[in-house]
Amino acid sequence: MSESQLLEVIEQYLNGEMNQQEREQFELLRKQNAEIDSKVVEHQVFTGLLKQYSKRVELENRLNAIHNEIDVNELKESLMAHPIWIVQMWRNHHSKISVAASIAIIAVLSIMGLTGKFDNNNHNNIAQLKNEVRALKGSNAKLSRSINDIKAQNGVVIRDKESSTGSGFAITSDGLIVTNYHVIRGADSVYVQNYEGNSFKTKVFYTEPLNDIAILKITDDSFSKLGTVPYIIKKSESPLAEDVYTYGYPYANAIYSRGSLSGKFGLNGDSVRYQIDIPINPGNSGGPLLDSKGNLIGITDAKQARYEGAHFAIKSKYLLNAISNIPSDILEGKSISLNKKNGLAGLSRAQAIKKIDKYVFMVKVY
Numbered sequence: 001m002s003e004s005q006l007l008e009v010i011e012q013y014l015n016g017e018m019n020q021q022e023r024e025q026f027e028l029l030r031k032q033n034a035e036i037d038s039k040v041v042e043h044q045v046f047t048g049l050l051k052q053y054s055k056r057v058e059l060e061n062r063l064n065a066i067h068n069e070i071d072v073n074e075l076k077e078s079l080m081a082h083p084i085w086i087v088q089m090w091r092n093h094h095s096k097i098s099v100a101a102s103i104a105i106i107a108v109l110s111i112m113g114l115t116g117k118f119d120n121n122n123h124n125n126i127a128q129l130k131n132e133v134r135a136l137k138g139s140n141a142k143l144s145r146s147i148n149d150i151k152a153q154n155g156v157v158i159r160d161k162e163s164s165t166g167s168g169f170a171i172t173s174d175g176l177i178v179t180n181y182h183v184i185r186g187a188d189s190v191y192v193q194n195y196e197g198n199s200f201k202t203k204v205f206y207t208e209p210l211n212d213i214a215i216l217k218i219t220d221d222s223f224s225k226l227g228t229v230p231y232i233i234k235k236s237e238s239p240l241a242e243d244v245y246t247y248g249y250p251y252a253n254a255i256y257s258r259g260s261l262s263g264k265f266g267l268n269g270d271s272v273r274y275q276i277d278i279p280i281n282p283g284n285s286g287g288p289l290l291d292s293k294g295n296l297i298g299i300t301d302a303k304q305a306r307y308e309g310a311h312f313a314i315k316s317k318y319l320l321n322a323i324s325n326i327p328s329d330i331l332e333g334k335s336i337s338l339n340k341k342n343g344l345a346g347l348s349r350a351q352a353i354k355k356i357d358k359y360v361f362m363v364k365v366y
Contacts, residue, residue, distance in 0.1 A: 007043070009026065010043050011043070013040070014043065014047070020269065023268060030271070041321060044210050044211070045325050047210060048208045048209060049327075051210075052209075164183070164365045165364050165365065166183030166286040166363040166365070167249045167285060167286045167363060168183075168216065168286045168360070168362075169288040169296075169359055169360050169361065170360075171229060171323070171338060172338070173226045175200075175225075176205065177215070177217075178299060178319060179216065179286030180213070180214060180286040180303065181209050182285065183214065183286050183365065184214050184216070187365045190202050190363065190365055190366070191363075192216065192218065192361040192363055193362040193364055195254060195360070200223045201219055202219060203216065204216060205217040205330065206326045206330060208325065211314060211321075212303060212314060213299065215323070226358060226359060229338075230339070230352075230355050230356055230359065231290060231295065231296045231343070232294075232296065232339055232341065233295075233316050233320055233338060234295040234316045235316070235317060236317070237317065238274070238297045239261070240261055240262070241260050241261065242260060243260055244259060244261050244276060244290065244292075245289075246258075246278055246284060246288065246289055247353060247356060248283065248300060249283050249360075249362040252362075254357070254360060255284075256349075257279065258278065258349075259277040259278035260277055261297075263275030266312050267310070272315060273298075273301065273312040274289075274297075274298055274312065275310060275312055276289065276312065276313055277311065278300075280313075284300045285300065285301060286299060286363055287299070287300045288356070288360060289313040290344075290356075294345055294347065297316050298313030298314055299314040300313050301313055323336055
């Protein structure tokens, strides 16, 4: 098979264009031929970097568009000059203002309907009104994001309701947090909340969308180092029927769940994931999956939970690959030092949970 033919087969495999028999044959070929497996991983990394660059350009264009529409400097001066009543008014009343505006629009439309104004000659006016409402909502959303950014810069805690939540876990003492990419995709800002209820601002440090992995970096000045991470990331795959457990935030409080590793592959022979018999709710996405010895063997993933009775976790070796794939310009000449000593070995399950409590976070997306 020539290089170009192999590349074409790899793309078909990664794009899900193979039938089940073809996929199983290619999976077997990957296991038997380390060079082909390496080329698959390299192609995954290459396409992931291309997508990441595209998203950076898209984000830069979005930010430029927002700044062109809103005078952020003037807004910042206004907030700094009157920080108490403006921020308080926005927190307490922005939802009420939105409701009032909606009621006003409904009232106008109702009056037009009752008075017979909805005839064919007014369709253009209705369409124009809808466009103006959409534009108003867009401007309101942009203004909200700008105010949140300014409040964060001035040390004001943002208490607006998050749009979604997930789970995450630390891999270093200085605040590198792992979660699923789908948890933070499209976010304007991401915070993590610890077991004591304290929230910290983060930045998206690195992502691999293809494997649904994201690494966040806590950037909040109030964050203190965690100490040595107690679990180690397992390099090899775990055997079937392995006793496993999760710890994450499907709700407001952290939940412990136990079960076993029920399948070495995900849906349709997906080699990136394990199948587990632990129920995974949306808020569990991005949490740690650990074995009975306290090794981190995967990242829980609720993305495919719509399939009844099937729950999955991304294998830890793909997390290790993602860490090693982080470009040097992002690392700024520094290296990521992972824990190599298992601090959970020999502990009871209750003792292990107590020890990892402060290393597992709720991920709050705005």
